[in-house]
Amino acid sequence: xxxxxDSAEKRSLNxxxxxxxxxxxxxxxxxxxxxxxxxxxxxYLHIGHAKAICLDFGIAKQHGGKCNLRFDDTNPxxxxxxxxxxxxEDIHWLGFDWExxxxxxxxxxxxLYDFAIQLIKxxxxxxxxxxxxxxxxxxxxxxxxxxESPYRNxxxxxxxxxxxxxxxxxxxxxxxxxxxxxxxTSSNMHFRDPIIYRIIHFPHHRTGNTWKVxxxxxxxxxxxxxxxxxxxxxxxxxxxxxxxxxxxxxxQLKDKNDDYxxxxxxxxxxxxxxxxxxxxxxxxxxxxxxxxxxxxxxxPTICGLRRRGYTPxxxxxxxxxxxxxxxxxxxxxxLLEYSVREHLNQISTRVSAVIDPIKLIITNYPEGQVExxxxxxxxxxxxxxxxxxxxxxxxxIERDDFMENPPKKYFRLSLGNEVRLKNAYIVKCTGIxxxxxxxxxxxxxCEYDPETKSGMIxxxxxxKGTLHWVSVEHSVPAxxxxxxxLFMVENPADESESDFRESLNPDSLKILSNxxxxxxxxxxxxxxxxxxQRIGYFNVDKDSTADHLIFNRTVPLKDGxxxxxxKA
Ligand code: ATP
Ligand code: MG
Numbered sequence: 056x057x058x059x060x061d062s063a064e065k066r067s068l069n070x071x072x073x074x075x076x077x078x079x080x081x082x083x084x085x086x087x088x089x090x091x092x093x094x095x096x097x098x099y100l101h102i103g104h105a106k107a108i109c110l111d112f113g114i115a116k117q118h119g120g121k122c123n124l125r126f127d128d129t130n131p132x133x134x135x136x137x138x139x140x141x142x143x144e145d146i147h148w149l150g151f152d153w154e155x156x157x158x159x160x161x162x163x164x165x166x167l168y169d170f171a172i173q174l175i176k177x178x179x180x181x182x183x184x185x186x187x188x189x190x191x192x193x194x195x196x197x198x199x200x201x202x203e204s205p206y207r208n209x210x211x212x213x214x215x216x217x218x219x220x221x222x223x224x225x226x227x228x229x230x231x232x233x234x235x236x237x238x239x240t241s242s243n244m245h246f247r248d249p250i251i252y253r254i255i256h257f258p259h260h261r262t263g264n265t266w267k268v269x270x271x272x273x274x275x276x277x278x279x280x281x282x283x284x285x286x287x288x289x290x291x292x293x294x295x296x297x298x299x300x301x302x303x304x305x306x307q308l309k310d311k312n313d314d315y316x317x318x319x320x321x322x323x324x325x326x327x328x329x330x331x332x333x334x335x336x337x338x339x340x341x342x343x344x345x346x347x348x349x350x351x352x353x354x355p356t357i358c359g360l361r362r363r364g365y366t367p368x369x370x371x372x373x374x375x376x377x378x379x380x381x382x383x384x385x386x387x388x389x390l391l392e393y394s395v396r397e398h399l400n401q402i403s404t405r406v407s408a409v410i411d412p413i414k415l416i417i418t419n420y421p422e423g424q425v426e427x428x429x430x431x432x433x434x435x436x437x438x439x440x441x442x443x444x445x446x447x448x449x450x451x452i453e454r455d456d457f458m459e460n461p462p463k464k465y466f467r468l469s470l471g472n473e474v475r476l477k478n479a480y481i482v483k484c485t486g487i488x489x490x491x492x493x494x495x496x497x498x499x500x501c502e503y504d505p506e507t508k509s510g511m512i513x514x515x516x517x518x519k520g521t522l523h524w525v526s527v528e529h530s531v532p533a534x535x536x537x538x539x540x541l542f543m544v545e546n547p548a549d550e551s552e553s554d555f556r557e558s559l560n561p562d563s564l565k566i567l568s569n570x571x572x573x574x575x576x577x578x579x580x581x582x583x584x585x586x587x588q589r590i591g592y593f594n595v596d597k598d599s600t601a602d603h604l605i606f607n608r609t610v611p612l613k614d615g616x617x618x619x620x621x622k623a
Contacts, residue, residue, distance in 0.1 A: 084286040088120030096138035098334035099349040099356045103325040109374040112151035124153035131259035145357035182217040201239040201247040245300040277301030280317040288317040291324040322379040329540040353541040364594030364609030369395035399592040408572040408587040412451035415499045420448040428478045449527040466520035474520040481507040523588040530571040533604040537565040
């Protein structure tokens with residue numbers, strides 16, 4: 056049975072699906088369901104965003120609704136078209152589509168500005184000449200009322216004049232702000248005359264120098280949802296306390312006789328062990344060259360996971376497993392690894408690759424002879440296709456598949472011992488050659504039993520160990536990159552921990568440059584996926600070429616990180 060099944064039927068509905076279905080049953084919003092995914096284009100998307108994307112796009116799709124992509128681009132100093140482009144690519148790759156509904160908060164700058172003017176005219180907003188620090192000091196605490204600004208009762212005409220002059224570039228950044236005039240004694244801190252517009256003298260990636268005042272996220276977000284007719288505005292739990300403010304703004308805007316308003320529902324943010332999800336800190340990793348860019352396969356970004364060999368199906372199935380709740384927690388990263396392993400097991404072609412080669416010579420095999428052995432592409436598939444793998448007198452096996460002085464129960468190769476070579480023959484070890492100086496084993500000698508060819512009657516003879524191998528003459532060189540967790544501590548983002556840089560894992564990337572792979576895999580194209588028999592799941596790196604093959608390990612075959620030594 057496939058685990059990669061996107062149908063919601065087989066599990067019970069989550070609390071958000073329940074709300075949506077009830078709203079639909081009650082005929083709310085004219086039976087429409089319309090969601091949006093609202094990223095700020097100030098970084099690349101990560102696995103946490105995938106959780107939001109699967110919900111926003113998924114729930115709309117399940118109920119015949121629509122989902123908009125809306126870039127929340129209200130802060131020109133941090134935003135960039137590079138991020139816009141990457142976000143669109145990642146959403147499509149995950150398997151979702153906004154069709155013709157691509158929007159930007161900046162599409163609404165004029166409408167938002169007009170709304171601010173309306174609030175000023177109605178005496179519900181004023182220009183404050185104090186600095187952000189002073190304003191913040193007057194906010195009070197949840198148990199203590201705030202202090203009213205000395206500018207709170209400025210006449211409307213003066214407010215209008217100042218706001219227009221703020222926008223024409225007359226005043227310095229930080230010299231004045233526009234605040235909503237709500238209630239400095241409210242028990243909800245967000246109601247204590249929130250700042251709704253600030254001055255920024257920095258060109259915007261879409262509107263250039265048109266604007267000198269920019270709406271705050273809290274002011275823009277709810278209105279954008281309202282302008283777009285969003286019915287269910289799904290977001291993470293930290294926005295719960297902002298919801299009454301968003302509702303207040305919409306109340307000032309909407310027709311009193313129309314009962315439509317976006318309904319905000321909050322769900323828990325995804326946190327993963329050994330992973331950091333803050334965009335600001337991920338940017339730091341990139342800028343300080345602690346990783347090799349946003350798509351470094353150790354990054355929790357969508358592009359990093361893609362380069363690492365994750366499939367969209369495995370990410371969606373992971374999100375489905377963790378679900379949506381009202382409680383923040385931290386998910387074990389091994390669940391994500393399990394999800395991709397499960398999918399790759401179904402789809403990956405098995406090949407032989409020797410990542411730490413040592414030469415094995417079959418002394419009784421005719422020199423110059425080559426036999427084409429048959430290898431099953433994927434035993435998980437019924438009637439799987441097969442491919443050929445050339446066998447010859449000299450082969451490579453893994454260095455750690457041989458031991459001179461093996462412990463008890465060692466079923467791999469040792470002197471006088473027999474093993475099966477996968478898809479080929481049973482061989483018995485007759486000797487080794489060592490380096491005189493270093494004492495390192497340089498060659499292993501074996502004899503094969505011609506009666507035991509794979510698929511023949513004699514092959515039924517039982518031996519305990521089976522090794523993978525490649526032919527020396529026919530295999531091709533490759534570079535293999537083994538990734539481990541980027542951080543050594545469970546919660547690297549925890550502020551109480553010391554600087555997150557100190558918990559970086561120094562062994563998170565190991566490059567093996569002397570690997571050999573069977574010729575069948577030599578024509579692999581970037582992003583192709585394989586199982587290297589007995590080692591793990593790998594994909595071809597985007598920088599791989601025919602002359603320099605590069606494979607990334609997505610995950611080892613079994614759970615247990617860095618245990619490449621324990622393959623058998
Ligand atoms: P910022 O700190 O820059 O606001 P952000 O991670 O909230 O970062 P946004 O671009 O605002 O980034 O996020 C877009 C959407 O993705 C929001 O609706 C947000 O709630 C959701 N989201 C972000 N991080 C997670 C996460 N870890 N788990 C689930 N949803 C998330
Ligand atoms: Mg955000």
